[in-house]
Amino acid sequence: MRIDAVSIFPQYLDALDISLIGKARRDGLIDLRVHDLRDFAHDRHRTVDDTPYGGGAGMVMKPQPWSEALTHVLDSADESTGAAPVLVVPGPGGERFSQTMARELAGAPWLAFACGRYEGIDERVYEWAADRMEVRVVSLGDYVLNGGEVAVLAMVEAIGRLLPGVVGNAESLVEESHEGGLLEYPIYTKPSSWTDAAGVERDVPEVLLGGNHAAIAQWRHEQRLTRTAARRPDLLSVAATTRELAGLDHSVASRADAAELAVLQKACWIEMVTPEQHWWGAPAEDEAAVADNLEQWSTHLFRSHGRLVGSVRVRRDPQEATTWQIGRLMIAPDLQGRGLGRALLAHAEALAPAGVTTLWLNTGADQPRLLKFYKKAGYRVVGPGEGPGTVDLTRRLRP
Structure with a gap:
């Protein structure tokens, strides 16, 4: 050149x-x-x-x-x-x-x-x-x-x-910051355990030490998504920056989608809520409730070959304009564990409009898998939720 x-x-x-x-x-x-x-x-x-x-x-x-x-x-x-x-x-x-x-x-x-x-x-x-x-x-x-x-x-x-x-x-x-639209994952070198000047022992994440290249690749991609969502949410866009969503058809739900949404929600709730659990939102909403909520939330759908496989709904908090609410994040049970949930959460976060400083969501207090998922994405429990047996989680956006 x-x-x-x-x-x-x-x-x-x-x-x-x-x-x-x-x-x-x-x-x-x-x-x-x-x-x-x-x-x-x-x-x-x-x-x-x-x-x-x-x-x-x-x-x-x-x-x-x-x-x-x-x-x-x-x-x-x-x-x-x-x-x-x-x-x-x-x-x-x-x-x-x-x-x-x-x-x-x-x-x-x-x-x-x-x-x-x-x-x-x-x-x-x-x-x-x-x-x-x-x-x-x-x-x-x-x-x-x-x-x-x-x-x-x-x-x-x-x-x-x-x-x-x-x-x-x-x-x-290949995987540097901004390649593929995402920031680079954290990097480490020897020693695997380092004690800083304050006496705090800081270890390299265990996944990087095990030699499982598939697990390392998955961890690194998750870290790229998490870091981008935290530092540069403006870089996240549907089907352009998250490989998990790239092959799916995206649309915003209308009332005609209510029945299909209700089926997906029921399938997800059966997977995680036992009959003895009665936290807010369980059992799943029926078709009428789903349709009513479409008027209050913007609900985003993702389909694979016509089948609804994922959904999430978002809105600005009616009482607090600087808070972006995320709800009903759902992935079809047979497709869970492939990174689709994290990609869908990143999509919901990226939809937050200018002026939003806090991301909010709610889940069951007795759902350790979901709590771990959200905490890994940077959310922290801030107190009990509106419904019995639930907790609210938030994550601050950097200015």
């Missing part, structure tokens, strides 16, 4: 000479060329900026140096690069940079980066450039930097490491 970068501080990009990207340059995997924008200014002070029309603070980068610098880049095209690069302009007003975008850009043979400074680049440069090449304005995040160089360092590293041969062990790229 060829990469050109134009900046008034070319030395800022010297960091790209070290570590894996530097090695990739030396190995010929990346052809990185840095250009000084001031070389294309023609006054003795090498001026590249001027005051903004319409007034305002700061200075604006002039169109002439940029057009000449980018023309210089375009004129160096060859057979390996194609006619023109994709021009990436870092800026807080652009589309959000992501791992998906990094992979997309890694497929281009030629990229060029324009490092703006001051209040930015004269808008006419974007118009001029768009007539000659694809232009993408890209933001690292919702904050403002002094210039585009920091963003270029980050983007070139994120893109470059995806090129074949740059990272020695390609498998290390």
Whole structure:
């Protein structure tokens, strides 16, 4: 891949000479060329900026140096690069940079980066450039930097490491954060038991020590879901980020689905509630009660080849707008134990709207399997529930 970068501080990009990207340059995997924008200014002070029309603070980068610098880049095209690069302009007003975008850009043979400074680049440069090449304005995040160089360092590293041969062990790229839409699972090294400075003994999870690769893979995926739900619930989306739900058809229930929902609920309740248990909600709701509750909750259904295999309902707490309520999480009994429940819970959590700070759910106080399931997902018992024999559990969302 060829990469050109134009900046008034070319030395800022010297960091790209070290570590894996530097090695990739030396190995010929990346052809990185840095250009000084001031070389294309023609006054003795090498001026590249001027005051903004319409007034305002700061200075604006002039169109002439940029057009000449980018023309210089375009004129160096060859057979390996194609006619023109994709021009990436870092800026807080652009589309959000992501791992998906990094992979997309890694497929281009030629990229060029324009490092703006001051209040930015004269808008006419974007118009001029768009007539000659694809232009993408890209933001690292919702904050403002002094210039585009920091963003270029980050983007070139994120893109470059995806090129074949740059990272020695390609498998290390597969389960990192944001691959597949999820954050990375926790990682550990020797010793298996470590005592910290406060005298607390901290052990590596037992599952990682047993050599059962299937169990390790399942644990790691569950950890990715749990960590993503806790730290970045915005990344979770139905059938896009959870492999367990990927092959299922998703819909929001209507009253026509009430009978089928009642059957699924009864099947789940038979599995976990004995005749002697009378906690709230048991026995299962009948069709009429299910239909009535569809008016109060948004109920999400998941089907496999037409069969209803999972459901969960959610709503904003009628009394507390910052609380997101999750209820009636159900997986068909013959499909339980495959991670569908955790994926369904993650889906319900991801539906929480802006402004929600607390997730809430309720279950039976005498259901150790369910309590363990919810506690593993980060929920904690906060007290007895509304119905006899139940407890409420909550989990705080990070701001």
